[in-house]
Amino acid sequence: MKMRFYGLRDLDKLPQLGKLSPDERFALKVVAHVLPFRANNYVVDELIDWDAVPDDPLFRLTFYQREMLSPYQFRQVADALKRDAPAAELRGLVQRIRGDMNPHPSGQVTQNVPLLDEEPVPGVQHKYRETVLVFPSKGQTCFSYCTFCFRWPQFVGMDDLKFSTDQARRFVGYLRRQPQVTDVLLTGGDPMIMRADNLASYIEPLLEPEFDHVRTIRIGSKVLGFWPHRFLTDKDADEMLRLFEKVVASGKHLAFMSHFNHWRELGTDAVRRAIRRVLGTGAQIRVQAPLLRHINDSADVWARLWQEQVELGMIPYYMFVERDTGPRAYFELPLAQALDIFRNAYSQVSGLARTVRGPVMSAAPGKVQVDGVTRIGGQRVFQLSFLQGRNPDWVRRPFFAKYDEYATWLSDLKPAFGESRFFYESDEFVRHVA
Ligand SMILES: *Cc1c(COP(=O)(O)O)cnc(C)c1O
Ligand code: SF4
Numbered sequence: 300m301k302m303r304f305y306g307l308r309d310l311d312k313l314p315q316l317g318k319l320s321p322d323e324r325f326a327l328k329v330v331a332h333v334l335p336f337r338a339n340n341y342v343v344d345e346l347i348d349w350d351a352v353p354d355d356p357l358f359r360l361t362f363y364q365r366e367m368l369s370p371y372q373f374r375q376v377a378d379a380l381k382r383d384a385p386a387a388e389l390r391g392l393v394q395r396i397r398g399d400m401n402p403h404p405s406g407q408v409t410q411n412v413p414l415l416d417e418e419p420v421p422g423v424q425h426k427y428r429e430t431v432l433v434f435p436s437k438g439q440t441c442f443s444y445c446t447f448c449f450r451w452p453q454f455v456g457m458d459d460l461k462f463s464t465d466q467a468r469r470f471v472g473y474l475r476r477q478p479q480v481t482d483v484l485l486t487g488g489d490p491m492i493m494r495a496d497n498l499a500s501y502i503e504p505l506l507e508p509e510f511d512h513v514r515t516i517r518i519g520s521k522v523l524g525f526w527p528h529r530f531l532t533d534k535d536a537d538e539m540l541r542l543f544e545k546v547v548a549s550g551k552h553l554a555f556m557s558h559f560n561h562w563r564e565l566g567t568d569a570v571r572r573a574i575r576r577v578l579g580t581g582a583q584i585r586v587q588a589p590l591l592r593h594i595n596d597s598a599d600v601w602a603r604l605w606q607e608q609v610e611l612g613m614i615p616y617y618m619f620v621e622r623d624t625g626p627r628a629y630f631e632l633p634l635a636q637a638l639d640i641f642r643n644a645y646s647q648v649s650g651l652a653r654t655v656r657g658p659v660m661s662a663a664p665g666k667v668q669v670d671g672v673t674r675i676g677g678q679r680v681f682q683l684s685f686l687q688g689r690n691p692d693w694v695r696r697p698f699f700a701k702y703d704e705y706a707t708w709l710s711d712l713k714p715a716f717g718e719s720r721f722f723y724e725s726d727e728f729v730r731h732v733a
Pocket of ligand 2: 443
C-alpha cells in the first residue's frame with residue numbers, strides 16, 4: 300500500500316470529514332493552526348470508525364477537537380481566520396499561544412544533554428545511568444501526529460531539530476566512553492520513518508566489539524499503530540527486517556518499544572501481520588502508552604489492550620500519566636483516577652499481562668510510579684516510588700504524599716506526615732548518596 304500524508308490543507312478536502320458539522324470542521328482547522336496535524340491513509344481508511352466520529356477514540360487520537368485549546372485561545376485563532384487576518388498577525392498569535400502551552404516540560408531542552416570533551420553532544424539525552432537516548436536527525440517526524448504528543452513543539456519547528464544528532468554523529472564517541480551504558484534507545488519522532496539504510500548507519504556501528512557494553516538496542520516507535528505497511532509493502536520492508544535480524548544475530552537484545560493507545564489499533568489484518576514479521580526477526584515488542592481522557596480512560600479498554608498484546612506475543616511495559624504540556628487540559632486525569640483505572644484493569648488480567656507498570660509520571664527527578672492510596676496513622680496518603688531516578692539510589696524507596704483527589708502531576712503533591720520536602724529534594728539525602 301502506498302502512503303499518503305494528510306496535513307492542514309487536506310482538512311478542506313478529505314471526504315470523510317463530511318460526516319462532521321461545518322462548525323466541527325472549522326474547529327479542527329482552528330486547532331490545527333496551533334498544533335501540528337498529520338494523518339495518513341491507513342489511519343483514515345482503516346483505523347478511524349467514521350460512523351462514530353467525533354467521539355471515536357482513534358479520531359481523537361489524530362484529529363483535533365475544539366476543547367484542545369482554551370476557549371480564549373480558540374476564539375482568538377477562530378476570529379483571525381474568519382476575518383482573514385494578515386499572515387504575519389496570524390503567525391504572531393499562533394506563536395504566542397504555543398509559548399503559553401508549556402512547550403518544554405521537565406526542562407527537556409536544557410537538561411540531560413551530556414558533554415563530551417566539555418561540548419554538548421547533539422541528539423543525545425542521558426538521564427538514567429544505564430540508558431542513553433539517541434534522536435537520529437532523519438527520524439524526528441512521525442507517520443501521523445498524536446493530538447496529545449509532548450513532542451509537538453518540534454513538529455511545529457519550535458525546537459527545529461535541536462534535539463537531533465549532528466553530521467559527525469558525536470554520540471558514538473560519547474557511547475564509547477560510557478561503559479556503564481547497557482541500553483541505547485533510538486527515539487524521535489519515530490525512527491521507523493527513516494529508510495532502512497539510514498537507520499542501519501546508526502545501529503551497525505554499535506554492533507562492533509568496542510560496544511560490547513551495549514547489550515540492548517531499543518527502538519521507540521508508533522509505526523505498528525500508524526503504518527504497519529512499513530513491515531509489509533514498503534520498498535525497504537525486508538531490508539528493515541534484515542537489520543533487526545542482524546542485531547539479534549550479534550547477540551544483543553532488540554527491544555521494539557511500541558506505542559499503542561487503544562486495542563482497536565491491534566485489530567487490523569495489516570498490524571497483525573506486521574507484528575508477526577517483527578517478532579519473526581527475534582526482536583521483542585514491549586508496549587507503552589499514556590492514559591488519556593477521551594481516548595482510553597477506561598479500565599476495560601486497558602485490560603483488553605494488555606490482554607490482546609499478550610495474545611499477539613507482545614509485552615505490556617508502561618502506562619504513563621499524560622505530561623504537563625500542550626493540550627493537556629483536554630487529556631489529563633487526576634492521579635487518583637489514573638490509579639483506579641490502572642488497578643481495575645490490572646485486576647482483570649492474568650500475571651502474564653502484569654508486566655506493565657503504572658501509572659507512571661516521567662518527571663524531572665525520574666520516573667515516579669503511583670503505587671497506591673492507603674491510610675497510615677489516620678492520614679490518607681499516596682504511596683509513590685521511583686522506577687528510575689536521576690540518582691539511581693532513589694529507586695524503589697517508598698515515599699508518601701498527602702492524598703489529593705485533584706492532583707494530576709508530581710508537582711501538585713505535598714509531602715505527608717508534616718515533612719517539608721520529599722526525600723529526593725533534601726540536600727542531606729543528596730549529599731548522603733553522592
Ligand atoms: C523512560 C526513560 C528511559 C528508559 O527507562 P526504562 O525504565 O529503562 O524503560 C531512559 N531515559 C529517559 C530520559 C526516559 O524518560
Ligand atoms: S508517534 Fe510518538 S512522537 Fe509521534 S506524535 Fe505520536 S506520541 Fe508523538
